[in-house]
Amino acid sequence: MVRNPEAGAGERRLGAEERCALLLDIARRSRGTLDLGEILDRLLDALGGVVDFDAAGVFALSEVLTHDGAPPAGRIAAVARRGYLERPAAEDRMLSRGEGLIGHAILTGASVLVPDVRRDARYVVGRQETLSELVVPIVVDGRAIAALDLESDRPAAFDGRDLDRLEFFAEAAAMALEKAILHRRLVELDQIDAQLRLAREVQLGLLPRTASELPGWQIAGLCRPSLELGGDLYDEFPLGRGRHGLVVGDVAGKGVPAALIMATFRALLRARRDGGEQGPAATVAAVSRLLRESAPARAFVTCCYAALEPESGALVYASCGHPPGLLVRRDGGVEELENCGPALGVFESERFVERAAVLAPGDRLLLYTDGLTETADPAGEPFGLERVRAALAELRGTSAQGLAEDLVRRVEGFAASSNLSDDLTLLVVARLPLPA
Numbered sequence: 001m002v003r004n005p006e007a008g009a010g011e012r013r014l015g016a017e018e019r020c021a022l023l024l025d026i027a028r029r030s031r032g033t034l035d036l037g038e039i040l041d042r043l044l045d046a047l048g049g050v051v052d053f054d055a056a057g058v059f060a061l062s063e064v065l066t067h068d069g070a071p072p073a074g075r076i077a078a079v080a081r082r083g084y085l086e087r088p089a090a091e092d093r094m095l096s097r098g099e100g101l102i103g104h105a106i107l108t109g110a111s112v113l114v115p116d117v118r119r120d121a122r123y124v125v126g127r128q129e130t131l132s133e134l135v136v137p138i139v140v141d142g143r144a145i146a147a148l149d150l151e152s153d154r155p156a157a158f159d160g161r162d163l164d165r166l167e168f169f170a171e172a173a174a175m176a177l178e179k180a181i182l183h184r185r186l187v188e189l190d191q192i193d194a195q196l197r198l199a200r201e202v203q204l205g206l207l208p209r210t211a212s213e214l215p216g217w218q219i220a221g222l223c224r225p226s227l228e229l230g231g232d233l234y235d236e237f238p239l240g241r242g243r244h245g246l247v248v249g250d251v252a253g254k255g256v257p258a259a260l261i262m263a264t265f266r267a268l269l270r271a272r273r274d275g276g277e278q279g280p281a282a283t284v285a286a287v288s289r290l291l292r293e294s295a296p297a298r299a300f301v302t303c304c305y306a307a308l309e310p311e312s313g314a315l316v317y318a319s320c321g322h323p324p325g326l327l328v329r330r331d332g333g334v335e336e337l338e339n340c341g342p343a344l345g346v347f348e349s350e351r352f353v354e355r356a357a358v359l360a361p362g363d364r365l366l367l368y369t370d371g372l373t374e375t376a377d378p379a380g381e382p383f384g385l386e387r388v389r390a391a392l393a394e395l396r397g398t399s400a401q402g403l404a405e406d407l408v409r410r411v412e413g414f415a416a417s418s419n420l421s422d423d424l425t426l427l428v429v430a431r432l433p434l435p436a
Helices: 016-030 036-047 093-097 100-108 160-206 255-272 280-294 384-394 400-415
Strands: 055-061 076-082 112-114 132-140 143-152 217-224 232-238 244-251 301-309 314-320 326-328 334-336 355-358 364-368 424-431
Touching (some): 036 076, 036 160, 055 100, 055 160, 076 100, 093 100, 100 112, 100 143, 143 160, 217 400, 232 255, 232 424, 244 255, 244 364, 255 301, 280 301, 301 364, 334 384, 364 384, 364 400, 384 400, 400 424
Antiparallel strands (some): 132 143, 217 424, 232 244, 314 355, 326 334, 326 364, 364 424
């Protein structure tokens, strides 16, 4: 630990008995709790028996306490204090920008002893009565993460012996502080894990619980998020005039943001699905406009949305910036669905069109996200569309559910892992052959 030249090196240092007594007192006070705030309050109470002061505090770098990616309120967090008037971080140059003697001690790792703060240019007023100040950094793994600060209403109230006491106190407090911070992070991580598990259950609940029963048809869907939460979805639902809606979508990104946008997209699509008996193109145009209004900038969704007439097998669809769906004919031929417009939520001036196809008895439709074709093997080669076509040819007699499951198994085998690098979602719609 670096000392200020004004520390008074000639003063008598703490003896072994004093050090032992101080260690025992700190250990006793920090026993029985791992709560960060409670430990720091106890440490400040113990500090009163070590050095006389009019105000005291423990201040930590915000990044030490903020580990979830959220922007901290300021550079330095006020963790515990005595004798200070609390004020918002934005109004305190020490808290917001790390200035002042406390910020200097944390950012440089050097102790600071100032007999008269009025003569030190580094000083930032924290309380009007302060005339002298003593600051010692708290170091963990060679890095200053916090500081102990003592202030007095008298000039030259602290000397080298006080500095020695406070530095030893800071070394002992570092162990208790490190344990408390670690415990706090573990508790928060457990809470985050629990929230993610709940969010995953909610997200999975948005997927169809069971496939719709359409006479003469089979429908099967699978969704495999690469993380706890994903940005893919599939859905199928009844529409007006006896039609049936089919959709597979992929939100840009992964994790929680993608999952939130996916839920928004699903809600918007279901809300607009029967508006005025409109077709898929009009529906996705309305959803795209609403996404631009409600989702963050640069958030977009690719999808294929189709309306199926089960009686005739007629399919009207709008594929928007999405990998082409595959129409597998009974004789083994494979046709790609056409692109019908850009991804949703991107452009203010956009045009979506509809395309049509017919599924004859024995035909099948495969809608999927890019996790199917872009998942790579350990050497970096993607699974690719040709492998999908080959699998479809080999699995011509398989049920819709069997086809979806077999495709996922093949991709996992190709990647040599069940933990895929991208979300993977499939929707298989099969028209059953006519009885012989």
